[in-house]
Amino acid sequence: MAVSGLPNQHRLTAHQVGADARQGRYGHRSGVLWFTGLSGAGKSTLAVGLERRLFDKGMRVFVLDGDNLRHGLNGDLGFSDADRQENIRRVTEVAAAFAEAGRLVITAFISPFRADRHAARKVIGEGFHEVHIAASLDVCEARDPKGLYARARAGEIKDFTGVSSPYEAPESPEIALDTGAENFESSLDRLEAYALKAFG
Amino acid sequence: MAVSGLPNQHRLTAHQVGADARQGRYGHRSGVLWFTGLSGAGKSTLAVGLERRLFDKGMRVFVLDGDNLRHGLNGDLGFSDADRQENIRRVTEVAAAFAEAGRLVITAFISPFRADRHAARKVIGEGFHEVHIAASLDVCEARDPKGLYARARAGEIKDFTGVSSPYEAPESPEIALDTGAENFESSLDRLEAYALKAFG
Numbered sequence: 001m002a003v004s005g006l007p008n009q010h011r012l013t014a015h016q017v018g019a020d021a022r023q024g025r026y027g028h029r030s031g032v033l034w035f036t037g038l039s040g041a042g043k044s045t046l047a048v049g050l051e052r053r054l055f056d057k058g059m060r061v062f063v064l065d066g067d068n069l070r071h072g073l074n075g076d077l078g079f080s081d082a083d084r085q086e087n088i089r090r091v092t093e094v095a096a097a098f099a100e101a102g103r104l105v106i107t108a109f110i111s112p113f114r115a116d117r118h119a120a121r122k123v124i125g126e127g128f129h130e131v132h133i134a135a136s137l138d139v140c141e142a143r144d145p146k147g148l149y150a151r152a153r154a155g156e157i158k159d160f161t162g163v164s165s166p167y168e169a170p171e172s173p174e175i176a177l178d179t180g181a182e183n184f185e186s187s188l189d190r191l192e193a194y195a196l197k198a199f200g
Numbered sequence: 201m202a203v204s205g206l207p208n209q210h211r212l213t214a215h216q217v218g219a220d221a222r223q224g225r226y227g228h229r230s231g232v233l234w235f236t237g238l239s240g241a242g243k244s245t246l247a248v249g250l251e252r253r254l255f256d257k258g259m260r261v262f263v264l265d266g267d268n269l270r271h272g273l274n275g276d277l278g279f280s281d282a283d284r285q286e287n288i289r290r291v292t293e294v295a296a297a298f299a300e301a302g303r304l305v306i307t308a309f310i311s312p313f314r315a316d317r318h319a320a321r322k323v324i325g326e327g328f329h330e331v332h333i334a335a336s337l338d339v340c341e342a343r344d345p346k347g348l349y350a351r352a353r354a355g356e357i358k359d360f361t362g363v364s365s366p367y368e369a370p371e372s373p374e375i376a377l378d379t380g381a382e383n384f385e386s387s388l389d390r391l392e393a394y395a396l397k398a399f400g
Contacts, residue, residue: 016252017261025255052216055225060260061217062301072323073293076286086276093273094294101262101303123272 022102026060029199030099031127033191034120036111036170038162039148040140041133042179042187047108049184050191054104059199064095065108079159081113088116092123099127104199112161114168129198131191132169132176137162139180174198222302226260229399230299231327233391234320236311236370238362239348240340241333242379242387247308249384250391254304259399264295265308279359281313288316292323299327304399312361314368329398331391332369332376337362339380374398 023029033050035043047063054061070077074090077083088111098105111117121128140162141149152160159165170176175194177187223229233250235243247263254261270277274290277283288311298305311317321328340362341349352360359365370376375394377387 016248017255021255048216055217055221062297064297068297068300069293072296073290090273090290093269094297096272097262097264097268097294098298098301100268101298103301 019100019102026102028059028104029127030060030102030104031129031199032095032099032120032124033104033106033129033131033195033198034095034111034117034124035106035108035131035133036117036173037133038135038137038140038167039110039160040143040145041135042184043108043110043133045184046133046177046179046187046191047106049188050195051106053188053192054195057196057200059104059195060102061104061106062098063106063108064091064098069094079165081159081165084165085113085116088113088120092116092120095120096124099124104195110161110167112165112167114170117170129175129194130170130173131194132173134169134176134178135180136178219300219302226302228259228304229327230260230302230304231329231399232295232299232320232324233304233306233329233331233395233398234295234311234317234324235306235308235331235333236317236373237333238335238337238340238367239310239360240343240345241335242384243308243310243333245384246333246377246379246387246391247306249388250395251306253388253392254395257396257400259304259395260302261304261306262298263306263308264291264298269294279365281359281365284365285313285316288313288320292316292320295320296324299324304395310361310367312365312367314370317370329375329394330370330373331394332373334369334376334378335380336378337367 035047037043044065047065051061051063069091074087077087091107091109095105095107117130144150148157151157152163161167179187235247237243244265247265251261251263269291274287277287291307291309295305295307344350348357351357352363361367379387
């Protein structure tokens with residue numbers, strides 16, 4: 001039987017389109033803006049607002065958040081410490097794949113544990129930028145946009161970050177925004193300026 | 201305490217950049233070319249060859265394969281039936297996210313089970329195209345590019361598709377290529393023509 005076809009290669013699946021070629025095509029660096037903060041701090045709202053602004057500037061940008069990962073990829077995970085860790089591990093790998101594909105990724109997850117964010121920084125490398133969306137618990141609980149704090153206080157939700165599960169704030173994030181003190185547009189302006197400087 | 205900042209929105213994290221806007225920007229439709237076939241059939245080699253050709257035509261294309269997912273995102277999974285199913289479930293969700301971000305994704309996984317590929321088609325929707333890389337077991341085993349068949353026959357690898365774990369061939373793939381009968385360049389030509397017609 002003749003064995004036809006495939007050329008010999010040392011590493012059969014070495015990608016032929018490298019990160020450099022992609023970045024040259026897209027005109028900006030790839031990487032990850034890793035938003036971390038309490039529920040209600042404004043991570044997702046700022047993420048999609050920033051995505052819109054950067055998209056309008058021609059950047060290849062995409063938000064990964066609970067809406068597109070928690071229900072699908074991570075739909076098998078709950079909110080125990082172990083499941084949170086696995087959630088963030090998977091988010092890290094998906095974000096790294098998007099960055100490898102030349103994208104600027106904005107991740108918007110509470111990501112409460114320092115060790116998990118540190119691991120994300122290691123996997124993603126120099127394109128990783130930690131963004132602390134740093135509203136206080138009081139502010140977030142007063143907003144309570146999804147009614148989750150009320151349910152956590154009533155004992156209906158277990159392991160709720162800030163109430164019954166810890167939030168370990170970043171010690172030296174690349175940028176921090178206090179959305180309790182600063183209004184939305186101003187926060188967005190600062191994020192946009194930061195992103196353009198870091199990736200533009 | 202004043203609660204400042206975030207605008208009220210019904211769905212806090214609704215993406216402001218839709219799939220239509222992305223596709224308008226990138227000039228082609230997004231979706232998934234889902235390669236399936238035995239180890240050694242040529243999935244990864246054809247995938248990166250096709251990626252190169254489509255990238256050179258200006259398309260936003262990215263390969264998801266064992267190299268970038270099996271070791272990272274799916275590094276916790278083995279090759280039992282349940283783990284294979286979970287592997288393909290996660291690949292499906294990541295591919296769907298890339299497609300949502302306007303990309304043409306080429307997935308290159310054995311994906312031996314019909315039910316899992318059917319589930320992928322349901323999640324990804326009309327952008328899903330099943331591509332059977334259909335070399336026979338004899339051809340694949342004679343190639344054995346990574347020496348895996350030899351190890352499987354020697355009993356060193358359990359649950360090896362085609363040897364000790366089933367491969368359920370597609371019943372009606374969008375396109376099928378017999379890489380045992382057709383040479384590499386000719387297979388690539390056909391794939392490129394198919395992809396340009398389906399997504400261009």
